[in-house]
Amino acid sequence: MSQNYTGSNSPSIATEVYKEIPSNSYVESVPRDLHQLQELDNITQVQPFLENEAAPPLIVSEAIAQMLANLGVAYAFGVAGGAMASLWGALSNSTIDLLNFRHEAGAAFAATEAYFASGRPSVVFTTAGPGITNALTGLFAARGEGAKVILLSACTSAPQRGRWAIQETSSYTLPSGGIFTSGALFNYAITIESAAQLPQIFRKLALGLAQPGGFVAHLSIPTGVQTSVVEDISLPNLDVAQYPITAPKEAIAKSVELLSAGPFAIWVGFGARDAADEIRQLAEKTGAAVICSPRGKGIFPEDHPQFVGVTGLGGHASVLAYMEQQPPLRTLVLGTRLGEPTSFWSSAMVPSGGFVHVDIDPEVPGVAYPHVETFSVQSDIKAYLQELLQILPDAAHTKTLSLPNPERKAIEPDIDYPVRPEVLMAAIQKIIVEGSDAIVMAECGNSFTWSTHLLRFAEANRYRVSTGVGAMGHAVTGVLGAALARNSKAVGIVGDGAMLMNNEISTAVKYNIPAIWIVLNDARYNMCHQGMKILGLKGADATIPPTNFAMIARGMGAEAATVARESDIEAALQQAIASNVPFLIDVVIDPDRPAPSGARNKSLAAQGIKANQVKNSAKPVSFPAV
Structure with a gap:
C-alpha cells in the first residue's frame, strides 16, 4: 500500500485495507474481522500502522532452506510428515524445487540420479522414525555410487526423548552410530540442537561438496529446533571453489x-x-x-x-x-x-x-x-x-595390432511372440540410443545384463547402472531424477519384480516428468530363476503372478502400451519418445532366453565351480551364473 487515507470521508477505508492484506500475511496484529476493520475508518493514516510492524524473524528451517539453495541445491525429493512440518514448509517456499514422492527409498534413488544428470547436489527429506529408515537403502546407493546428496530428517525434540513420542527418533529407538554420526553411510552427519551450530555446519557442507568424489551428509533437526529463531548469527559465505587432487610430478614420471x-x-x-x-x-x-x-x-x-x-x-x-x-x-x-x-x-x-x-x-x-x-x-x-x-x-x-571388438550376433527370424530380449535391445538401440539423446538406465538383474551386453554408446554419461549396491527399484525411481534434472527424456529398462517393488509412476504424472519405463515382463525374478536352474538348486520359487503394468500405469494417469509381438516394438518406442507425458511400455518377454552372462560363467569356472556341482562344495557359489 502506498496511498495515505486522510479524513473520515474517505470511502470504505476498512474494506480497502482488508483487501490489500494477504491472507497469509505475517502482520498478525491487524484485525481480520470486517466489523473491527470498520473502526479504522476514523484513523487518519493506516500506512504507518502497517509499516511499523516488525519483519518476521528468521527461523532455523528457513535458514537451512536458504543455505541449501546457496550450496547449489536445485531439487529436494522426499516424503513429509508432522515431525518435519516446519522444514517441509520452508523448503516448499524456497527457490528449491520440492517433489513429494510416494516412498523415501525412491526419493533417495531419484536424488542420486538427479546429481549425476546435473552435477548439482540434491536433497532428500524425511520425517522421523520410518521415514529415515526407509531412505537408508537409497542413501547407501548414493554413497556407493559417488553421488552428492544431503539427507534432511526430523527427530524427536530433547524434552520428549525416551517418553514414547510418536515415531520417536532418538538413541532409545535407533542406533546413533552410522545413522546420526559420520561413518560408512554418511561422510558427515550431525544433529542440530541449536541455531548457533548453523554457520559451522554449512561451512563443513560446503567444503565436503567441493571435494572430488561423492559426499553424502545427514542433518537431523529436532522438531522443536526447526522453529527456533536464528538470532545474532552471521551465515557463512558458501562460495568454496572445487579443487582437483593432482598427482605429484614423480608419480607422472613413474x-x-x-x-x-x-x-x-x-x-x-x-x-x-x-x-x-x-x-x-x-x-x-x-x-x-x-x-x-x-x-x-x-x-x-x-x-x-x-x-x-x-x-x-x-x-x-x-x-x-x-x-x-x-x-x-x-x-x-x-x-x-x-x-x-x-x-x-x-x-x-x-x-x-x-x-x-x-x-x-x-x-x-x-x-x-x-x-x-x-x-x-x-x-x-x-x-x-x-x-x-x-x-x-x-x-x-x-598401432599395427588388430584388436578384437565386441561381438554382434545376427538375430534369427522367429515366431514374433513372445518378445526375445535381444530383439527388444536392438530396437532400443535404434530408437532410443541412436534416435534420441535420452539417458538410459538399466535395473539390476537380467535387465542389467541384457542392456550392458547389447547396447552400444558413443557418448559419456548416457548410460547408468548401479553395481556396488544394485538395489531393485534404483532405476525404476531414479529415472525420475535423471529426467527432471536434464529436463528431457530418461528411459528405465527394468524388470517386473523391480517395477512391483518400488515405482513412482504417479509422482512422474504429478510433476509431468518425461520418464519412460520399458518393463521386461516375464512373470519371474528371472536372474534368480535362471541362476538357480543352472546351479542345479531345485525347489526355490522365483515366479510372480502375471501383471498388467500398462493398466497400472494408465490407472495412475500415465500413457502406456503393451507389446507382445516383436513387430510392434519400434512403434511403441517411437510413441513413448514422442509422448509429452510419462510413458510405460509393458513388454511380454520370453522368459527362457538365457541372459548374456558368459563372462561370469568363465569366472566361476576359473574358481573351480561347475554347474550342477554345488553339493558338499566348500567353494562359494552364487548367481548371476547363467
Missing part, C-alpha cells in the same frame, strides 16, 4: 616409465566420466586397447576400433580373447574399484606387469587384486591424463 615399457591397455571406470576427451587422446596417441566397466560404458566410444569391450557382469567375450591373444604388459586403470561386478577378480584380467591404478580415493588401488603388482596414483583422472599426455611418447609398435 607412470610414463611403466607405460612406455611395452603395450598397455586402458581400463575405464565410472570415476573417469569427466575425462572422456583425454582418454580418447591417450588411446589414439598410443594405440592402447580400451576396456571399460559396466558403469563406464560410453566414456570411450563403443564404436571406436580400439574399444575391446565391457568387463564383468554383462560383459563381452572379446575382452578375454584380447587378454589371451594379445596380452598387454600393463593395464592403466582409471577410476574403477575393480570390484566383483567389474572384474570377478579373474586372474585372466591381470597383465604380467601389473596395474597402474589411478583414483581419487587412496584406499582403492591394490585392494581388489591385493597380490598383483600395482603402482598407485591418487589423482583426479582428468588432471592426471592432462599431465601424462604432455610427456608420454607415442607407442607406434601397438
Whole structure:
C-alpha cells in the first residue's frame, strides 16, 4: 500500500485495507474481522500502522532452506510428515524445487540420479522414525555410487526423548552410530540442537561438496529446533571453489616409465566420466586397447576400433580373447574399484606387469587384486591424463595390432511372440540410443545384463547402472531424477519384480516428468530363476503372478502400451519418445532366453565351480551364473 487515507470521508477505508492484506500475511496484529476493520475508518493514516510492524524473524528451517539453495541445491525429493512440518514448509517456499514422492527409498534413488544428470547436489527429506529408515537403502546407493546428496530428517525434540513420542527418533529407538554420526553411510552427519551450530555446519557442507568424489551428509533437526529463531548469527559465505587432487610430478614420471615399457591397455571406470576427451587422446596417441566397466560404458566410444569391450557382469567375450591373444604388459586403470561386478577378480584380467591404478580415493588401488603388482596414483583422472599426455611418447609398435571388438550376433527370424530380449535391445538401440539423446538406465538383474551386453554408446554419461549396491527399484525411481534434472527424456529398462517393488509412476504424472519405463515382463525374478536352474538348486520359487503394468500405469494417469509381438516394438518406442507425458511400455518377454552372462560363467569356472556341482562344495557359489 502506498496511498495515505486522510479524513473520515474517505470511502470504505476498512474494506480497502482488508483487501490489500494477504491472507497469509505475517502482520498478525491487524484485525481480520470486517466489523473491527470498520473502526479504522476514523484513523487518519493506516500506512504507518502497517509499516511499523516488525519483519518476521528468521527461523532455523528457513535458514537451512536458504543455505541449501546457496550450496547449489536445485531439487529436494522426499516424503513429509508432522515431525518435519516446519522444514517441509520452508523448503516448499524456497527457490528449491520440492517433489513429494510416494516412498523415501525412491526419493533417495531419484536424488542420486538427479546429481549425476546435473552435477548439482540434491536433497532428500524425511520425517522421523520410518521415514529415515526407509531412505537408508537409497542413501547407501548414493554413497556407493559417488553421488552428492544431503539427507534432511526430523527427530524427536530433547524434552520428549525416551517418553514414547510418536515415531520417536532418538538413541532409545535407533542406533546413533552410522545413522546420526559420520561413518560408512554418511561422510558427515550431525544433529542440530541449536541455531548457533548453523554457520559451522554449512561451512563443513560446503567444503565436503567441493571435494572430488561423492559426499553424502545427514542433518537431523529436532522438531522443536526447526522453529527456533536464528538470532545474532552471521551465515557463512558458501562460495568454496572445487579443487582437483593432482598427482605429484614423480608419480607422472613413474607412470610414463611403466607405460612406455611395452603395450598397455586402458581400463575405464565410472570415476573417469569427466575425462572422456583425454582418454580418447591417450588411446589414439598410443594405440592402447580400451576396456571399460559396466558403469563406464560410453566414456570411450563403443564404436571406436580400439574399444575391446565391457568387463564383468554383462560383459563381452572379446575382452578375454584380447587378454589371451594379445596380452598387454600393463593395464592403466582409471577410476574403477575393480570390484566383483567389474572384474570377478579373474586372474585372466591381470597383465604380467601389473596395474597402474589411478583414483581419487587412496584406499582403492591394490585392494581388489591385493597380490598383483600395482603402482598407485591418487589423482583426479582428468588432471592426471592432462599431465601424462604432455610427456608420454607415442607407442607406434601397438598401432599395427588388430584388436578384437565386441561381438554382434545376427538375430534369427522367429515366431514374433513372445518378445526375445535381444530383439527388444536392438530396437532400443535404434530408437532410443541412436534416435534420441535420452539417458538410459538399466535395473539390476537380467535387465542389467541384457542392456550392458547389447547396447552400444558413443557418448559419456548416457548410460547408468548401479553395481556396488544394485538395489531393485534404483532405476525404476531414479529415472525420475535423471529426467527432471536434464529436463528431457530418461528411459528405465527394468524388470517386473523391480517395477512391483518400488515405482513412482504417479509422482512422474504429478510433476509431468518425461520418464519412460520399458518393463521386461516375464512373470519371474528371472536372474534368480535362471541362476538357480543352472546351479542345479531345485525347489526355490522365483515366479510372480502375471501383471498388467500398462493398466497400472494408465490407472495412475500415465500413457502406456503393451507389446507382445516383436513387430510392434519400434512403434511403441517411437510413441513413448514422442509422448509429452510419462510413458510405460509393458513388454511380454520370453522368459527362457538365457541372459548374456558368459563372462561370469568363465569366472566361476576359473574358481573351480561347475554347474550342477554345488553339493558338499566348500567353494562359494552364487548367481548371476547363467
